[in-house]
Amino acid sequence: MKKGSSLFAIFLVATVVICLGELLMAEAVTCSVTELASCAAAIISSEPPSSTCCAKLKEQKPCLCGYFKDPSLGPYIKSPNAKKVAKTCGVPTPKC
Structure with missing residues (x-):
């Protein structure tokens, strides 16, 4: 050869x-949005995300487009606070 x-x-x-x-x-x-329950407080109240939240967000990264497209989840996942949490955790917003 x-x-x-x-x-x-x-x-x-x-x-x-x-x-x-x-x-x-x-x-x-x-993919289970309940895995992101640890992020709820950070998304709702603008408090910094916990390390658990960031770990779960990184784990669920392959699922985010599905959550974005879901009519009942999309508004929460696309909210400014959710984007801020993702950015703080180092998870880029997916291009779906």
Whole structure:
């Protein structure tokens, strides 16, 4: 096998492994808005989010677009305070 072909094969395998790893991580998350209950006080009262809130928000990151699109959850998730909490926790607003 030529050196160029070997490098391409290694690159291809590495890319597939990385993509599968991200896919499996995304599938491992169970989307449940109740997981974000620890963020309620921060969203409602503008108090700083707890470390538990930030951890749960990061865990639920793959689910946020679904929450944004849900007519009953969207107004809460899209609120200025919710965006502030997400920013404080280092979770970017998803582009859905």
